[in-house]
Amino acid sequence: xxxxxxxxxxxxxxxxxxxxxxxxxxxxxxxxxxxxxxxxxxxxxxxxxxxxxxxxxxxxxxxxxxxxxxxxxxxxxxxxxxxxxxxxxxxxxxxxxxxxxxxxxxxxxxxxxxxxxxxxxxxxxxxxxxxxxxxxxxxxxxxxxxxxxxxxxxxxxxxxxxxxxxxxxxxxxxxxxxxxxxxxxxxxxxxxxxxxxxxxxxxxxxxxxxxxxxxxxxxxxxxxxxxxxxxxxxxxxxxxxxxxxxxxxxxxxxxxxxxxxxxxxxxxxxxxxxxxxxxxxxx
Amino acid sequence: xxxxxxxxxxxxxxxxxxxxxxxxxxxxxxxxxxxxxxxxxxxxxxxxxxxxxxxxxxxxxxxxxxxxxxxxxxxxxxxxxxxxxxxxxxxxxxxxxxxxxxxxxxxxxxxxxxxxxxxxxxxxxxxxxxxxxxxxxxxxxxxxxxxxxxxxxxxxxxxxxxxxxxxxxxxxxxxxxxxxxxxxxxxxxxxxxxxxxxxxxxxxxxxxxxxxxxxxxxxxxxxxxxxxxxxxxxxxxxxxxxxxxxxxxxxxxxxxxxxxxxxxxxxxxxxxxxxxxxxxxxxxxxxxxx
Numbered sequence: 001x002x003x004x005x006x007x008x009x010x011x012x013x014x015x016x017x018x019x020x021x022x023x024x025x026x027x028x029x030x031x032x033x034x035x036x037x038x039x040x041x042x043x044x045x046x047x048x049x050x051x052x053x054x055x056x057x058x059x060x061x062x063x064x065x066x067x068x069x070x071x072x073x074x075x076x077x078x079x080x081x082x083x084x085x086x087x088x089x090x091x092x093x094x095x096x097x098x099x100x101x102x103x104x105x106x107x108x109x110x111x112x113x114x115x116x117x118x119x120x121x122x123x124x125x126x127x128x129x130x131x132x133x134x135x136x137x138x139x140x141x142x143x144x145x146x147x148x149x150x151x152x153x154x155x156x157x158x159x160x161x162x163x164x165x166x167x168x169x170x171x172x173x174x175x176x177x178x179x180x181x182x183x184x185x186x187x188x189x190x191x192x193x194x195x196x197x198x199x200x201x202x203x204x205x206x207x208x209x210x211x212x213x214x215x216x217x218x219x220x221x222x223x224x225x226x227x228x229x230x231x232x233x234x235x236x237x238x239x240x241x242x243x244x245x246x247x248x249x250x251x252x253x254x255x256x257x258x259x260x261x262x263x264x265x266x267x268x269x270x271x272x273x274x275x276x277x278x279x280x281x282x283x
Numbered sequence: 284x285x286x287x288x289x290x291x292x293x294x295x296x297x298x299x300x301x302x303x304x305x306x307x308x309x310x311x312x313x314x315x316x317x318x319x320x321x322x323x324x325x326x327x328x329x330x331x332x333x334x335x336x337x338x339x340x341x342x343x344x345x346x347x348x349x350x351x352x353x354x355x356x357x358x359x360x361x362x363x364x365x366x367x368x369x370x371x372x373x374x375x376x377x378x379x380x381x382x383x384x385x386x387x388x389x390x391x392x393x394x395x396x397x398x399x400x401x402x403x404x405x406x407x408x409x410x411x412x413x414x415x416x417x418x419x420x421x422x423x424x425x426x427x428x429x430x431x432x433x434x435x436x437x438x439x440x441x442x443x444x445x446x447x448x449x450x451x452x453x454x455x456x457x458x459x460x461x462x463x464x465x466x467x468x469x470x471x472x473x474x475x476x477x478x479x480x481x482x483x484x485x486x487x488x489x490x491x492x493x494x495x496x497x498x499x500x501x502x503x504x505x506x507x508x509x510x511x512x513x514x515x516x517x518x519x520x521x522x523x524x525x526x527x528x529x530x531x532x533x534x535x536x537x538x539x540x541x542x543x544x545x546x547x548x549x550x551x552x553x554x555x556x557x558x559x560x561x562x563x564x565x566x567x568x569x570x571x572x573x
Contacts, residue, residue: 008322010458011295015483039459040292040490042483080343080385101363101384140493143430143462172294172458175321175422175429179379195544197299201322207424212379225541249511249536256481256512 001283002166003275004185006209008201010172012191013221013245016255017271018169019046020262024272025165026131032166034156035135036181038121038148043169044135045258049128057136057151059120061095062105062113069112075104084113096143121148123155132160145177153184174201174208182209187279188216189242195226199233206239215282216240219271222247242278243271284444285573286452288318288471290495292487294458296479297507300540300550302455303328304562307549310415313451316440317419318433318467320404325455328547329417331409339406339420339435341428342383343398349373351395358387358396379425403428406436408443413549416443430462437467460494468495473573474502475531480509480516488519492526502528503569509533529572531565 005018015037022033035043062075062084073086083097084104095118105113120142126133136152138145149171156166170181182188188209192202202218209216217240220230224247234241245251246267254261262269289305291298299317303325306315317325345366347358352374359367359374366380367387376387388396406420418440420432437454444452456467468474474495478488488504495502504523509516516533523530543553550558 039461040487045482101386103386145461173321176427195541196327197324226545258482
């Protein structure tokens, strides 16, 4: 069972929920937690464990072989991302625009654009009891999060295919990075807050998950702020409300210190039990 | 015309609320651009009264014509995104997985693949209820190219600011450090970082500032929810000092933020006596810097 925690809006409690859910579930069974918010991962602030490995993750980009190139310029017309430019008698490669599709490299009639490996991020693997935690960080200055997310999921498939409970902390938004993170999940938990911003972005996230055709439910965080519009929406759309987490300054304070919440806040423990109970029925 | 971009690294730090408050203060002097295109929210506060809306096309997706396809499978074998699968003897493209690289289109021996341009969203040039122009956009569900749409919003907003002879372009960026953020930073004169005083906030602030430094754009920072954790607050202020980031001030944890959003108001409209002086001070400090 792979559960993805996602949200349209940022800062609604994704990481807090993912970490608490994973550590709570790991009290009973082996769990893999992956922080796939590769642009700004924070899971390791909350999860302490023994470092198992720390590895660089690479992607493939073309490198121009001046000696082999006949300057036909066809590569520049094949590249859909404008990552190749012909300037006089030079082919300029802009790796930040490259999507590693291999078209230029494999279509080049004289093999003048061999693919080379370039670092795109770091993967950290920690273990604590029954919990394995994997966090991936995008190298600063790189634009594309999705290839790194895909590579992290490949790591999970290779090393943790027997771990029955896998929890993914997704990036915010509804664009390609979020989709890359949630698309392999069996169940998605969308977490939002009862404000017009939270509701607006939740609707976008719901549309996205519906398009992916994955079962999902909603957790409303900071229950008590804003208004009841979000509950009306959930009812109208027949969406499962998995839990309501109350708005308390104390929760924000504990979170700011990087503390685990389910041990100290009963409402959060109940929320986690509800989510796991619902997910298990889907299993 | 000076371009000021508000970003946060971490989501939910109060960035859009603060951007709306500054928009309220500078409504005579600025055009506003909401560049958080996959979760745009400023229009919920600035309520467009009228909009000029246009479709935005960017990138392509492959389509295989089953009548022309010979089922040789070459397309699926070269696709690095596993977007082409065999289904009942014919090859099909999964639209959500297709990256639009067009490798399959170039290599197909029977010409069965076409690559139509994609409508990835709409952008709007709107008259906000405050009087200032708001340029905003909505990325279609599941669409790619959020960075390109951000660039479009920015270029339209720049054009509008010049037309209206405005002093500032105020840009609300997106969370993270990837392509939409890089697109919103490009060409900016000044960056305002909005962070929250938590361990996660600090970690994200450091990463987004490393990115801003690559662009050599001067920056200032607002510490939101500053009274939540005095130790982290101290650590953040030391970090700002060390990195020569102007500290614009601290905002205590306040229920006015969600309350204002719920009422569809700016913070200044929500509680004028509290927030006007706070943002006037911050706004003046930003103006002085640029």
